Amino acid sequence: MVVVVVMVVVVVVVVVVVVVMVVVMVVVVVVVVVVVVVVVVVVVVVVMVVVMVVVVVVVVMVVRREVMRG
Known part of the structure; x- marks a missing residue:
């Protein structure tokens, strides 16, 4: 009887440990x-902002050059 209870x-302890490990792995994967x-x-937002700034600077330089020629 005691042997059955111990088993x-x-x-139960092994099942609980396995379930806890699986939950921890799932949480780690979700966080990653x-x-x-x-x-x-x-990165996409930074690249878009950099591209917009470059386009604005180029347009301003071209417009200034055309106005200077003017």
Whole structure:
């Protein structure tokens, strides 16, 4: 009887440990995916801002040159 109780307790503990490990792995994967998505979004926004600034600077320089020729 005692052996059966000990085996049941051991099985329950092992199942709980496995479930906790799986939950921790899922949480880690979700956090990594969220971080990667945030980094990609930030990089895309920075690239868009840089491209817009370059376009504005080029347009302003061309307009100034045309006005100077004017």
